[in-house]
Amino acid sequence: MELHHNNRQVCYFFLYLCICGAICETFHYSVLEEKKSGSLVANVLKDLKVDVKELSARRARLVSEGTKQYFQLDPQSGDVLLKDRIDREALCGQKDPCILFSEIVLENPLQVHRIEVEIEDMNDNFPQFSKKEFLFEIPEHMPTNTRFPLEKAKDADRGENAVQNYTLSPNDHFRLDVQSHSDGTKSAQLVLEKQLDREEETRLFLTLLAVDGGSPKRTSTAKIIIDVLDSNDNVPQFDKTVYKVKIMENSQPGSLVAKVEAHDRDLGSNAEITYSFSQVPDDVQRIFKLNKHTGELTVGENIDYEINQNYAIDIKATDGGGLSAYCKVIVEVEDRNDNAPDVTLTSLTSPLPEDSPTDTVVALLRVTDRDSGDNGRTACTTEAYLPFMLKASVNNYYQLVTQQLLDRESISEYNITITATDRGSPRLTSTRIINVQISDVNDNAPVFEKSTYKMQLWENNIPGLLIGLVQAKDPDTEQNAKVTYLLLPGKVNNQPVSSYVSINSETGNLYAIQSLDYEQIKDFQVTVRAVDSGSPPLSSQVMVQVVIVDENDNAPFILYPLQNGTSPSNDLVPRRAEAGYLVTKVVAVDRDSGQNSWLSYELLKATEPGLFSVGAQNGEVKTMRPINKRDTFKQKLIIGVSDNGHPPQSTSATLSILLVDGFSDPYMKIVDIPKEEVVEEEDRTLTMYLVICLAVISFIFLVSVLVFIAIKIQKRRRFIESSALNFPVGPNFPENCGNADAGSLSRAYNYEVCLAGGSLNSEFRFLRPFFPVFSVEPAQSQEVQRISSGSHDLSSHPAESQLVSQVTV
Numbered sequence: 001m002e003l004h005h006n007n008r009q010v011c012y013f014f015l016y017l018c019i020c021g022a023i024c025e026t027f028h029y030s031v032l033e034e035k036k037s038g039s040l041v042a043n044v045l046k047d048l049k050v051d052v053k054e055l056s057a058r059r060a061r062l063v064s065e066g067t068k069q070y071f072q073l074d075p076q077s078g079d080v081l082l083k084d085r086i087d088r089e090a091l092c093g094q095k096d097p098c099i100l101f102s103e104i105v106l107e108n109p110l111q112v113h114r115i116e117v118e119i120e121d122m123n124d125n126f127p128q129f130s131k132k133e134f135l136f137e138i139p140e141h142m143p144t145n146t147r148f149p150l151e152k153a154k155d156a157d158r159g160e161n162a163v164q165n166y167t168l169s170p171n172d173h174f175r176l177d178v179q180s181h182s183d184g185t186k187s188a189q190l191v192l193e194k195q196l197d198r199e200e201e202t203r204l205f206l207t208l209l210a211v212d213g214g215s216p217k218r219t220s221t222a223k224i225i226i227d228v229l230d231s232n233d234n235v236p237q238f239d240k241t242v243y244k245v246k247i248m249e250n251s252q253p254g255s256l257v258a259k260v261e262a263h264d265r266d267l268g269s270n271a272e273i274t275y276s277f278s279q280v281p282d283d284v285q286r287i288f289k290l291n292k293h294t295g296e297l298t299v300g301e302n303i304d305y306e307i308n309q310n311y312a313i314d315i316k317a318t319d320g321g322g323l324s325a326y327c328k329v330i331v332e333v334e335d336r337n338d339n340a341p342d343v344t345l346t347s348l349t350s351p352l353p354e355d356s357p358t359d360t361v362v363a364l365l366r367v368t369d370r371d372s373g374d375n376g377r378t379a380c381t382t383e384a385y386l387p388f389m390l391k392a393s394v395n396n397y398y399q400l401v402t403q404q405l406l407d408r409e410s411i412s413e414y415n416i417t418i419t420a421t422d423r424g425s426p427r428l429t430s431t432r433i434i435n436v437q438i439s440d441v442n443d444n445a446p447v448f449e450k451s452t453y454k455m456q457l458w459e460n461n462i463p464g465l466l467i468g469l470v471q472a473k474d475p476d477t478e479q480n481a482k483v484t485y486l487l488l489p490g491k492v493n494n495q496p497v498s499s500y501v502s503i504n505s506e507t508g509n510l511y512a513i514q515s516l517d518y519e520q521i522k523d524f525q526v527t528v529r530a531v532d533s534g535s536p537p538l539s540s541q542v543m544v545q546v547v548i549v550d551e552n553d554n555a556p557f558i559l560y561p562l563q564n565g566t567s568p569s570n571d572l573v574p575r576r577a578e579a580g581y582l583v584t585k586v587v588a589v590d591r592d593s594g595q596n597s598w599l600s601y602e603l604l605k606a607t608e609p610g611l612f613s614v615g616a617q618n619g620e621v622k623t624m625r626p627i628n629k630r631d632t633f634k635q636k637l638i639i640g641v642s643d644n645g646h647p648p649q650s651t652s653a654t655l656s657i658l659l660v661d662g663f664s665d666p667y668m669k670i671v672d673i674p675k676e677e678v679v680e681e682e683d684r685t686l687t688m689y690l691v692i693c694l695a696v697i698s699f700i701f702l703v704s705v706l707v708f709i710a711i712k713i714q715k716r717r718r719f720i721e722s723s724a725l726n727f728p729v730g731p732n733f734p735e736n737c738g739n740a741d742a743g744s745l746s747r748a749y750n751y752e753v754c755l756a757g758g759s760l761n762s763e764f765r766f767l768r769p770f771f772p773v774f775s776v777e778p779a780q781s782q783e784v785q786r787i788s789s790g791s792h793d794l795s796s797h798p799a800e801s802q803l804v805s806q807v808t809v
C-alpha cells in the first residue's frame, strides 16, 4: 500500500517537474537481495556526467520514495550504497520484478534523475510441503497406471529458485510423473506400475523429494504412506488336502476324530472361515459332527465297524467373502470286539431215537461273529461229559454228533450247552442251549416188582374175591410201557388154572374163581405173564404162589377111645398102680392145621375127682394118687378136647376105666367082671342117677339140635336163593361126595367127604373109610375111621401100641 502511495507521489512529482521544466533522466540498477548494508549498488557519476566536485557543489542527494530509505548516496564518490539488508520476498512477495524507485536531486540547476533499483532474487528459500506425511488408502489389485495426484511443494523463491523437480524413493509399485504447468510450476502424480497385494505388503512407505532450481539446490521431503486395503483375493487354504485318521469303533460321542484347519491370508471377514460338510450323506452327518468354527470333527452317533469300516468326508472351508476350499477326511474305523459270536441252529433232530448209533448227526450249527480278525475268529465247545460232541466242519459249521449210545430210560432229555468264544480281547462268549429229546424204543421188557409173589387166601372164600395184585413196570414210555397181564395155561389139581383164578389184564388183580377148602388144597401156583404193547412186544413172567390159609372150621375128632356110643371101651387099671400110672391116652385129631389143630385136653368130669388127670398137651390119662379100696371099680371120665383156633372148637370123649386087682392079663380081668359087679352094685343107684341125668341132657341137646337145624335150614334157603354161588353144586361136586386130601393127618390118609346136599345133615361132614387095608364094619353108617399102625401120632409109646392094636382088632 505504501508503494502504491509512493507511486502516486512519484507521478505527482514528475508532473511538478514537467511544469517546472526540469527534464529527468532514468537510470536502472540492480542489486541482489540479502546484501550487507553499505554494499555498493552502483556509481552514478558517469550516468550524471558530473565529477565529484560538482556533485558535492550541487548538493546532490538521494530521495527514496516511501518512508523507508533503502539506499544512501555517498557524495564523495558518487556510490549508491545499501543502507539496509533487503529481503526481496519480504519486500515484494510474489511481485516480479521487484523494483525500488528513488531520485537523485541536483541543485543549480535543479536536475532530478530517476533511479530504479531492481532487487534480484537469491535462492534463499526451501521448497515446502504442507504436511510431513501424506496417507493414501489404496485397495489392493487397483489397475496399473492409476494415477494419484500429489500436492505441490511451495517455494517462496522465484523462477529457477522455485521447485523444479520431484523425485520418489525407489519402490516396486509406483513411479512419479512430474508435470510442468504454464505458470512455470511443476506438479507430480503417483502412477501405479505394479499391482498392490495386501497379503505381501500391507503398508508402503515412500519418500517424495521436491528440488528447486537454485544454486545450491534446496530440497524438501515428505513421507507418503500407502495403506493397502484388503480385498477377498485369497481362497482359504487347508493345511492338508487329505487327512487320514483312525478311530476305534464305539468311541464316545463327542470324542475328537480330526481337526481340519484352513487359513485365509485375507483380512477380517475375508479371512473368517466357516467349515461345513460338502456333499456328505445324511447318515454320515449323523455319525460325525463338525464344528463349523473350529473345524473339529467329532463323533456324533455310535460308530459301528460292522456297518462301515471307513468314511471319506469332504469338508468345505468358506471365508466371509464366499470363497471356498475343500479337503477330505478319511476315517478308518478300527474294529473292537463288541460282537459276541452267534450260534445259529441250522437243523436239529429231536426227538432222537435212543437206539441211534454213535456218530449220528443230531444238529447242525453255524457260528458267526460280526467282528473281524481275531475278534471274529471263533471256537465252539460243548460240555465234555455229554454223550455228544461237536465236530468242526468247513466254514464255521459244526456237527453235533452222538459219541455214545443213548438210553432214554436213564436220561430222556438233554440240554446241550453250546459255547462259542471269539479270540478278541476281552473274549466274548455266547451260549446256546439245544434241547434234545430222546425218543423211546421198546428195549425194556416189563419187570415184575417181585421175583415171585406169594399170596394168601383164607379158605371158604367167596368166589370172585380179590387175592392179590401183581404189578410189572416197564421203563419205556407210552405204548412201549403199557403192560397187560395174562395167565399162562397150566393145571391145578388136574383142572385148568382158569377155573381157580382169573386176572384183570389191566390192573394185574388176581381173583379167586371158586371157594377153596384148605383141607383139600393148601396152595397152588400160577404163572402170570406181563406183555408190553411195543412193537415187537416184550414180556416177562412171574410165578404166583397162592397159599390157602386155614380157618378153624373143623372140630377136633376123637380117634381113641372110640366114641360110637354103643360099647365104650374100658381101660383097666390095676389097683396097686402107683400115682402117675399111665392109664391110657386120648387121641384126637383136627383136620385144620396150625393153631387150629393144636389140641388141648382137660378133664371135664370124673367119677372120682382127684384120682385121674389128663395131660393138657398129650391127652395122657394118669393116676394122681394110689388107688384105695373105696375107689369104685368102674370109673368114668369125660375129657374135653379143644383146638386152639379162634373161636376154638371142642369135642368131648367119654372114658371108662375099670380098677382091677392084678394086671397080668387084662382080658382075664375083664372076664372077672362079675366080681366087680358086686362092687358095682354099690354104685348102681349112682349110675342110675347119672343115666337119668344123661338122658335128660341128651334130650335137651337133641331138642336144641333140632331147633338149631330148623333155623339153619331156613337161613340156608334164603341164602341159596340170594347167591347160588355160595355153595357149589356144580359138576365138580358130586351130589354127595368130593375127593380131597386129608387134613391134619398125613397124606397117607384119604377121606371121602360126603355131603348130603340139601338134607338136614348138610352142615356135617363125615369121614368114610377109604383105606383098603382095614375093613371094619361100621356100627353106624355115618362114621368110620381107621388108623394105620404106622401113624405118627400113636407109634412111639408101647402103651399106645397096645391101644392101637386093641382098636384094630
Ligand SMILES: *[C@@H]1O[C@H](CO)[C@@H](O)[C@H](O)[C@H]1NC(C)=O
Residues within 6 Å of the ligand: 413, 414, 415, 435
Ligand atoms: C432243559 O431245559 C428246559 C427248558 O429250560 C427245562 O424245562 C428242562 O427241565 C431242562 N431239562 C434238563 C434235563 O435239564
